[in-house]
Amino acid sequence: MDTLNQTRVTEFVFLGLTDNRVLDILFFVAFSVIYLLTLLGNILIIVTVVFTTRLHVPMYFFLRNLSFIDICHSSVTVPKMLEGLLLERKTISFDSCIAQLFFLHLFACAEIFLLTIMAYDRYAAICIPLHYPRVMNVRVCVQLIFALWLGATVHSLVQTFLTICLPYCGPNIIDSYFCDVPPVIKLACTDTYLTGMLIVSNSGTISLTCFLALVTSYLVILVSLRKQSTEGCRKALSTCSAHFMVVALFFGPCIFIYTRPDTSFSIDKVVSVLYTVVTPLVNPLIYTLRNEEVKSAMKQLRQRQVFSVKSYS
Template sequence: MGAENNVTEFVLFGLSYDQHIPMFSFIFFLFCYISLLIGNLVILISIHCSHLFHQPMYYFLSHLSSMDIYSTLSITPKLIGDLLTERKTISYGYCMLQSFTMHFFGSIKVFILTAMAFDRYVAICKPLHYMVIRSRKKCNLLVLVAWAGGDAHSFPQLTMTLKLPFCGPNEIDHYFCDIFPLLKIACTDTYTTGVLVVINSGIIVLVIFVILFVSYAIILWTLRTHTAEGRWKALSTCGSHFTVVVLFFVPAIFSYLRPPTTYPEDKVFALFYTIIAPMFNPLIYTLRNTEIKNAMRKVWCE
């Protein structure tokens, strides 16, 4: 445990102070979680059992679906269970696990999304070099880099969290253990730690979002010279990807690129990158994607 730590468990305030809506929230979030699991598992299995797995874009998409599943495992089931209990407690160890896994798998997802954007850039802007640039060996290397990036982001943050001393207050105004709510109840001056967290999370997320935005601007500029059919196909794929990027990055930027304190809106924005975005990702990617639809029909209907 952290230095001078007298706290063995924390009390979570949950999503709302209103005691009259837990059953509705329980049904709603249970539906969201089941939809999240089924949707991402269907995408994952459909890609792995079809020829799409050998295409870089869908290879990365399968990893993205895996990250969506992993990143919610320690948070969403706990949230759903807490909606049925009056006193929402979490042990110190599980609290640290939640904080770590959310940032670990979330940061891997950030780098996977970046790899997917690079894939679309090469496919549209450098089509003649696509298969050379995006060989399976290089795709595997990009996935390995994404995992290494997740390590580089989350382990230093976990170390900072473990060093926080908790000597009395143990009530967290959130539905899971995140770094800023923990800084608020730590029994020490957390200014330096807060600044490091903003640099480690907020600024990195902002920089990657700007890179992704610029890459899609270049793609749109390049599409001017394509045929109408080519533009439509490219925009369909890129539009889905950029929608996923916005759903994930905008709430994350608000949550971490700001003074290290807590706001009532934090819970709402956290819902987007912990539950809402992972639930909608399979729908966004399949709604206008004929290749995935065909692959799903072959795998599940034949």
């Protein structure tokens, strides 16, 4: 409590992506379009899965949850970033900064766990198909999602606790466009070496361990595909390659940033944009453009909607 009482900083100032006003406007337009497409794309996937009976299987149940997480994840940072691009002085209150930090880690960790679960789901479907209905039934899927959110909440609470327990009594300039643990704790009026190591043992270890588990599962799947038919092999490869593209785009930046919190590079902002802005947009594109089943379901849903409109007229 004494440490908390020492907090005198009431707001933080972001340096943002650039100090060039022309670039700010260009970035505002580009990221506004990306954010709008992210919302529309992910909402479209959720609606398609919910209203298409044949997609009520574990793979698309998890995909629907991924779309929901992507909407939340991008909404934590992008609106504030867009606001900052229009303002000369980009500020955020201390409480809002901590809230942004909490929800950023909540949804990012939830996505890490969900991508790992999705890899396990593909492993079970391809490598042990006879046992798949028992291994990935409705009850198991719901339990996995519950465990996912529980684990993400615990992780986020730990990160937030580590951050607010430090005293902030002077510097308040964050060299970024959003609040995250590494740039915020650098402003603390105390030695943060131990906190940095705890961050690595938490965020870094989670990202790296889940990534290695994902790579291992996909390697096992690739080996098992030699026993599949040509058509089955092609379909499995298409699905797994789409999943792995998402994994690489999301896990790469996370591992790059959270396994070295005590050091910073000029490229950090670009890397952050990848997993907070770009990846939530790329996910629906990858899962729809490369998935014939989803595209077919969207087409049928659109035709059903058109038919219902005509019937009313």
